[in-house]
Amino acid sequence: MKKQAPLIITFIAGSVMILQYFIPHRPFSDIQQIFNTWFLIITVFAMILGIGNLIKIHSERVQRQRSGWWYSVVLMMGFIVMFVAGIGWGIERGSFFYYLYWNMHIPMSSTMFALLAFFVASASYRAFRARTPDATLLLVSAILVMLGRVPLGNYIWDKFPLVGDWIMGYPNMAGQRAIMIGIAFGVVSTSLRIILGIERTYLSGK
Amino acid sequence: MFLIFCLVITGNQIEVYNAPHNDGLIITVALQSDATIESPKILTSSAPPASPANVEVVDRPNDAGGSIIITWTKSADDGGGRESVKQYLISRSTSIDGEFELMGTMDKGAEQFVDGTTEDGTHYFYKVQAFDGTLYSEPAMSEAVASSGQWFHTGRINMLIATLVLSSLVLWFIRKAKRGEELYIRPISGLEAVEDAVGRATEMGKPIMYIPGILDMDNIQTIASMIILGRVARKAAEYETSILVPTCRSIVMSAAQETVKEAYLDAGRPDTYDADKIRYLTDDQFGYAAGVDGLMIREKPGAIFYMGAFYAESLILAETGHSVGAIQIAGTAHPHQLPFFVTACDYTLIGEELFAASAYLSKEPLLLGSLKGQDWGKAIFIALLIGGVILVSLGFTKIITWLTTG
Structure with missing residues (x-):
């Protein structure tokens, strides 16, 4: 029963969600919204589990003074300060929480995002080495697209933007659409396997 | 029938309206300054716009009910004639001679209005009037109509x-597989490498890191990722290698804990399962990227799996993983992130291969x-x-x- 109950719930929920796509009549039309609401409620409770896990792991780390335990101290302090600020004085514009969010959290997030530029450069350097015919094709396409996107390319030859647009609009788009079609079939097939109980890995199914 | 006229005296002019709807002819009459009026002199005159025509009402198809579509043919003064129409007014009543309630207005040029406030089974009459800013046209009436929900789209x-x-x-191929027929599936190098990656990490004495993407359990990629996690965790349990699963969502953490626990039980190694290795970091996208990068630098995993939904953090993670010398296998159904993974990882499952992974790894006929x-x-x-x-x-x-x- 421990394994049958989740399978039955999955089958019923999955079948109902398929039916609601084809049946516009109530109550089917409301089911997706109801399920979304249930999911939000479960998420809120799961959040308590997540925060509990975070506090447990990091407080243990501080207690046992494992390597890098001071990072855990910073994390715990950050969590407590934001939590107290939010609960105590609200999160509205002008509040202490709002100040911390906009002046600490956002700049730090932006810093992480900005690192992407350097990672793109290092990854491109490795990928664009013309070692194989495929890599050479990638290198040539990338150079053409880049020249089509920067003012310098237009200055060298005014057709570079057209070439860049053509590569993005045709070969690139065709490839992306082919991948999307495959993904759609993969999603249907995976959903069917789960709904019909053929895929049971998540239940330790053999 | 009574005709009621409204006289408006402004300065030395009298304006005549047909009350109460302000429709009808306007006559502006000039008053002589010496008050010796022998006959009124008509200075200007204007008529209301022409009525819209062919008002048709239908129950909105393929909906849950509570909605009616009203269509009409534009007034002759809309897009032609005197070009005087500014708006159309759509009113509704439950009886043809009852009181009509204004349901909405549409700008000139419009020929359709959707009334989404109807009660299923109740019959409604609609009237549509053109309006030029001052005068209303004669109303164009509809037949009676009732809304209802449909049972098939x-x-x-x-x-x-x-x-x-x-x-x-x-289902047919599943049945064929059940009968024991051999089915050929093309080799997928990224999945062939899963066992090698786990073995390599074991030989190096390093942990495996499994990153299930940044979306929640309501995303099919995350669900597929949990299924693959079960297969990878089972191999990790068999090889007695530690598996780290940093998650971006609390529910994913709970699901991953259960999946890994079941995999360890299945492999007969429940004693080696450590729930603390499957941890929640943060819901924030770049906070999560920073946390996972930190874990990679500190723990130096021998193999890293990226399976699920990724956005801009994909390359930040994959490049950091590359810098610590881990063998990396990625899989995502987000086409925009695939080039990043192809560039930075050793193997990449492209789109549908992510969804095929579980079946491929299990080799189960079904x-x-x-x-x-x-x-x-x-x-x-x-x-x-x-x-x-x-x-x-x-x-x-x-x-x-x-x-x-x-």
């Missing part, structure tokens, strides 16, 4: 057929059967694409309507 018949065909193919059905579905789709291109090129454009979902 007729615009999705093609999707139903596609779903049935694909499901039948999948699951492989579903893969075969999926491949046949794809073949049919490709045939439809080619056939569609040929037919449309030959001028048979009806096929576009057939293949469009309503």
